[in-house]
Amino acid sequence: TTVLKYLKTLMELGIVKKETPLTEKAGRKTIYLLADNFFRFWYKFVPNNANAIDSGRIARIYSQTVKRYFSDYMGLVFEKMCQDYLLYYAKNLPIELVDIGQWWGTDAQKKKQVQIDIVATGITPDAYIIGSCKYCNEKIGLDELELLRDYARVFGKGTKYYFYIFSKGGFTEGLLQAAQRGEVTLVTLADLYN
Known part of the structure; x- marks a missing residue:
């Protein structure tokens, strides 16, 4: 019940969305996803590369840390x-x-x-x-x-x-x-x- 309060707020803000398989009723198969692609990008790439971004080295490691995994993000x-x-x-x-x-x-x-x-x-x-x-x-x-x-x-x-x-x-x-x-x-x- 504690988590549901926060999920509801995140859904109201458009950051998280609730999905159920098409043709199915909401229930056990319901999942929650990041709906906002900015947040999805941020949590996929920024925290793991924060030091490189802060120090200005991200351009040197971009191909190994972001570009290499970009197709996964874009799926x-x-x-x-x-x-x-x-x-x-x-x-x-x-x-x-x-x-x-x-x-x-x-x-x-x-x-x-x-x-x-x-x-x-x-x-x-x-x-x-x-x-x-x-x-x-x-x-x-x-x-x-x-x-x-x-x-x-x-x-x-x-x-x-x-x-x-x-x-x-x-x-x-x-x-x-x-x-x-x-x-x-x-x-x-x-x-x-x-």
Whole structure:
């Protein structure tokens, strides 16, 4: 009860947000995240590098202390960018979006946790967009599409899934061919801004 008071205040200030997997009721699966990207950046990089910043040496160690881990920091930011793209800017979506968010749960067959970056619900309750967001320089391959298909099985709601993969680094030839066959929609970082 002591922590809830502070969490409530942080949520009112917009620093922390409460998330529940999309399509689930609030309960055991609820998590709290830093909602403000400034605070996320600060706590990821500044405390560990405070002495270097104070002494003016941060420029000399930047590539090893910040740039090296920047993709980790950008992961959640990129997911939000991709969700916003689908919700506000994407044209000709296969479903009319009602809600969008993340989903996580347990794969009972493999006995492991599964986290889906994007789950979007539509007007009809049997169709979903299932998406993956990769903020890395490497090209994303067919294994990511197979992973999304497996995650959709674990998600288990609906009968029709439309797969989307967002990537900063692009896609392999095999995945591009799967997109041409209509198995997946591929979105690059540049596509987000066109």
